[in-house]
Amino acid sequence: MQIVGIYDDAGKSGKSIEGRPAFKKMLSDIENGLFIDYILVYKSSRFGRNAADILNSLEFIQSYGINLICIEEGIDSLQTSGKLLISVLSAVVEIERENILEQIMNGRREKARQGGWNGGFVPYGYYLKDNHLYIEETEAEAVRIIYDMFGNSDIGYGGIAKYLNLQGIRKISRQIGKLDRWSGHFVSLILDNPVYCGKIAYGRCTREKVKGTKNDYHLVSTDDYILEEGQYEGIVSEELWNKVHAEMIARKKQAGGVGCARNKDCDLFCI
Numbered sequence: 366m367q368i369v370g371i372y373d374d375a376g377k378s379g380k381s382i383e384g385r386p387a388f389k390k391m392l393s394d395i396e397n398g399l400f401i402d403y404i405l406v407y408k409s410s411r412f413g414r415n416a417a418d419i420l421n422s423l424e425f426i427q428s429y430g431i432n433l434i435c436i437e438e439g440i441d442s443l444q445t446s447g448k449l450l451i452s453v454l455s456a457v458v459e460i461e462r463e464n465i466l467e468q469i470m471n472g473r474r475e476k477a478r479q480g481g482w483n484g485g486f487v488p489y490g491y492y493l494k495d496n497h498l499y500i501e502e503t504e505a506e507a508v509r510i511i512y513d514m515f516g517n518s519d520i521g522y523g524g525i526a527k528y529l530n531l532q533g534i535r536k537i538s539r540q541i542g543k544l545d546r547w548s549g550h551f552v553s554l555i556l557d558n559p560v561y562c563g564k565i566a567y568g569r570c571t572r573e574k575v576k577g578t579k580n581d582y583h584l585v586s587t588d589d590y591i592l593e594e595g596q597y598e599g600i601v602s603e604e605l606w607n608k609v610h611a612e613m614i615a616r617k618k619q620a621g622g623v624g625c626a627r628n629k630d631c632d633l634f635c636i
Contacts, residue, residue, distance in 0.1 A: 369401050382418055395429055408437040488560050490600050498597040505600045507534050511555055512601045516609045522549035556613060562606035563599030
């Protein structure tokens with residue numbers, strides 16, 4: 366047996382093929398004429414993360430005369446019994462993965478109820494040490510300016526962002542490739558985040574399946590979320606945060622309920 370290629374998605378846990386670049390390349394190579402007889406995997410879960418992907422990918426490779434061997438389960442898709450076993454095991458793989466995800470989410474919910482930080486991008490104005498949030502004073506001063514300007518004047522998000530940029534106050538990027546200038550959208554995210562008054566929120570965004578797709582999801586905001594006292598110091602008072610939040614709602618209604626468009630920056634706060 367001659368090995369003609371190795372495709373490794375190490376560290377990738379994508380639920381669908383879209384999150385697995387090496388797997389996608391393998392299928393592309395097959396489509397472009399890579400001549401092979403078998404694809405060899407240690408176990409069926411390495412071939413796909415859900416039943417639909419496993420069976421669709423199996424049908425795809427078999428259309429090119431290629432079969433699948435799963436070492437641990439002793440399956441050869443060339444055999445009739447092998448394809449039946451793959452159908453059963455792929456369903457089991459999907460159920461196991463969903464159970465693991467649910468356990469992880471339950472753990473994060475419980476941690477949020479105890480006021481612990483659940484990971485992700487550290488909010489502007491804080492730094493993370495030993496899994497605890499601490500105030501970064503230089504950034505925190507910008508946060509205080511934002512809350513003071515919005516809560517005690519008629520200046521909007523864009524006006525605050527313009528002021529900060531003119532004053533030379535840098536927005537330290539938490540993501541590679543992001544601009545370090547302030548935007549009205551980023552200002553609105555800071556004003557809307559209860560982390561700044563010492564609260565931990567969990568579940569402010571939830572995954573929702575994209576209509577017309579098999580495995581594509583996007584994040585949507587929800588009003589039903591956990592809010593607990595955090596195990597860290599807030600940058601602004603709870604009284605000021607509540608005042609600002611009420612003002613945000615009032616201004617949004619006054620503007621006809623038009624909110625800001627969702628973009629990747631929202632992931633900083635959807636915890």
